[in-house]
Amino acid sequence: MEKSGRIRKGVSGKMKNESFNKIASGLRTYISFSRGKYSSIMLLFIVFTLLPLFIPSDLLASEDKDVLVLNSDASIYKYSLAQSELKAKIATPKGEIDLGSKWIDERKIKKMINEIDPCVIYCIGSKAYQMAYKLAEKKNIVFSLVINWRRHPIDKDTYGISNELLQGAQLMMYRYFFPDVNKIGILYNNKYSEEWFDIAVESAKDVGIRIVGKSISKPDKIESALKKLLPKVDALWLIPDPTVIYDIESVNKLFEQCQAAGKPIYTYDKAFVNLGATLIMSADIPTMIKQSAEIISGIQGNMEIEEKVQHPAGSHIILNMKKVEEYGLNLNIEALDSVNEIVR
């Protein structure tokens, strides 16, 4: 009896305890609410649950709009300049890959692309573009400093800034610098540059210049073609045609031939200064990067990019005064405010 009585007592005590606990817990909850302890937690819960509904989706999405930079070779000055200029224009890229090292582990690069899952892959140079195109499926790619971009495969997610200045823009500057130059010769291969050449001929008419062209099929035809072309023109426009710019030896010979004929060469790359080019006009890298940054920000902001591959808007001009004096060219000194570098 005693035992059962104790048990009974125990059961009823437990029951009493449970009901007491319930009442106490209810009271605590009531007191906590009334003191504002739970109400602030509830408020925070509601705010964090509902807040995203009121924030524009663009703002929330921007966190996921990372940029990955792929550089063909950061040890090359113009490529490293492009990278630093871009970093000054956009928020810090999520990743930067330099393909300049001799051995490239494609699997590692692909893994990095997958991990970062960037909104845009920004490619500096042809090698970087080819790599991104190969490894990053369905990603937005923005390229710059890609030589002859038309020779590369592109798809609907490809954007970029062409590395080549428009023919019309170059011809305008030739006319501005050397008002007496009326006939300019171009050596090219129909296979690679026919369309480019036709545009140049049309654009030249707008600035009162006549283009005289000579198409060659092989690099060994350069010498004989120049013999026929040079007497008919005031200057030669050396373009990035792979048959004409075949190797160092053929380019050297071309410069020697023009020098002997007293004909100045206008061209597109600083590398030709030492060979004796008179005027070099190339796309201005900082301007190209500003244009690229604008495209990147357009993609990040889900804006429509009207022109997927844009022409460079700025020019960089190198004038070789030694050659101007040697050939006795009539230089428009007003144009000197447009020169970026003078070679003496």
Added chain:
Amino acid sequence: MSILKYNKSEVKKVYRKYQPLIAFCLLACVLLIIPNKTFSGNTYTIYFYNPETNINNFASLKTEFDQYLSNYGSFQFQPFSDRKSFEEFVVGRSDGVFLLSSWHFSQLKRKFQLDMQARLVGVLKGKATYKKILTAKNNIINIDSLKGKVVASSGSEDYTKKILMQMHGEENKDIVGSMKILTVPKDIDALMAVGYGMADSALTTERSLTKLAAINPKQYGFLMSLSKSEEILLPIIAAPAQSDEKIRLLIAIIEEMGTALDGKRKLKMLGVDGWKKVEELERVSLGK
């Protein structure tokens, strides 16, 4: 005697030990005693910065101007690519003159209460002023159509927006604010950018537009002028109010540059073809 002898040899020992240190201290004392001017005063400098044009041919400018100035003594040319560095550098400087835009000069004087005076102003085709002009493809008929559009300019973004604001007033603040400024190296690039579709509009000098009309009349025909600025003074040469003999000589050399072909060629790189003394009215417009 023996103590004296011992002391002498000890002194010699100590002297030998500390000889390099003593020599260093003596040299340091001599350097401190000689006034700074004896060293810095040897070379006087033209300090250059201009936000009106995106001049980035600094290496060539320096070479060309250094070469020209060296004919007249120990003078040199020092261009700056960054506005902040230039401003920090010029404050309190008295070892040269400053080649800067008139707009920037007025700002600097106000900001730092500089005791500087404008001495010479650039001249181009006989005029000491120029106008900025906003042009666009002829399908854009007014500034309202340029909301959010790209404006190409050879000036810095800050400068371009300020000029656009001055040209269009408070009532168009939102439109100007929404414009995207594409900074290009030269005015002719800005005009070509509109012609070839890389920009919707260009802010350039009136003279650059005239140049375009002469080089490519067809492209010029596609452009339409939307607005013009007031007359703006060309770049100026400013010097500390209390100038010494060497600064006066440097100013005289600069003033004469436009009279010789070689000097004129160098000045063309800066977009002027000579200098003239600042007149009272011009001084007033610069804020004295």
